[in-house]
Amino acid sequence: MRGRAIKLSASRRLVGDLMKFSIGVPRVTVQRKMNISALLAARTAQPVRPSWTVLFLKAYALLAQELPDLRRAYVKFPTPRLYEYSGNVASIAHEREYEGERIVLLSLIRAPEKRSITELQTLIEAARSRPVMEVKEFRRILKFAHLPGPIRWLVMWLGLNLGRQRPRFFGTFQFSVYSGLGAESLNPLTPLTTLLNYGPIDDDGTVTVRIHYDHRVMDGANVARALDRLENILNGEVTGELKGLAQTGANPGTTALRTAT
Template sequence: MRGRTIRLSPARRLVGDLMRFSIGIPRVTVQRQMNIRPLVDARSASCVRPSWTVLFLKGYALLSQEIPDLRRAYIKFPRPQLYEYPASVASIAHEREHEGERVVLLSTIKGPEKRPIPELEKLIQDARSLPISEIKEFRRSLKLARAPGLLRWLLMWLGLNIGRKRGRYFGTFQLSVYSGLGAESLNPLTPLTTIFNYGPIGEDGSVTVRIHYDHRVMDGANVARALERFEKILNSQVVDEVRSLAQNEAAASTVSIGISK
């Protein structure tokens, strides 16, 4: 049969470039079967109902604040070394419609551990719904993807291997999930030190959470302990914040009713 050739769009070139720099990383996966029933109950009782993406993002950012390994990166310039960031920068994958195709674009959030859940929710919702031209990271990525290959690869190599630039342009960790579609990725790739994801969440709070990490930066036992701590953070600090949101919402409703009377 005779098929047809399809020219690579800038978005597809962008994915190809990211894979080019991800494929050589010695990446290993550690997973943990968690029970986050307290968080499930707190979310169900709240009128606000934050998205699971935001709740896991906040939990992982708090985890990274405690564990310096999760804020480190292996860089090659001017020599192979580790670079540690004072705070996290989250990189989040979004599926968007662009020029007639579904594409994956990455947005970043600086210091997610210090941002309240509603602010994180708004930032993610903006990245999912605002026109692509209004999102700085999307514009920058698509502009780079239109450059000649050698120039793109040079700029990406420099961005990934100069410590301060890496965090600014790429982030310190990545979140990419398909659990809303009833699926989960077993081997996601990223040029960053860690990428984490989680599967569908059961009614009893059971969920599989994975951290895929760069073995040059950290070791499996550290990641296993981090996952254990991650579960505790989700069921304590994140639960407390969700409950406080519900209490604030209830208090605001009471005040509103009092004023209307």
């Protein structure tokens, strides 16, 4: 059967490059069914609701700041070792439309654990709504995608294996969620140490949350304990900050987000 050849777009080349480096990571998944009814109630009470992405991002950043394992990376240059970072840089996946194609692009947020829910909401909204080429990370990576393959792979290998430079280009953890579409990813790939995602949130606040982690860096029992602590942070510190916004009348976003995920 005859068909047609379709040239790889810049975004599809980027996905291929990321998969090239992600496949070699011995990734394992630990999941926990959580009850975040306290956070759900606090979010529902907001006149303008922050996205679930922002709330989970803030909670995971606080968790990673508390647990050094989540801030470590396995690097190979000059010799294989673990490298521990003093803070977090979140890598957030966004679906955007670019040149007639739906593509996935990554934005970086430095020190999300030190930012307020309001500030995180503003940053996420900007990455989701501003023209693609006006977002620094998007513009840089799409330009990078036009380089020849061998050059891209060398630069990416160095970026992932030079300990001090890795967060600057890739972040320290990744966040990718499809729950707003009523679906969830069971086996996402990333070259980073951890990737957090979660499924649809039920009306009673029940949700399945997963940490996909590099087994060279940590073990499953540590991740299981981390998920237990994450549930406490969601219902504790993050819920407390949300309630504080309601009391002060602060707006957690720049646009109405009642249907945001």
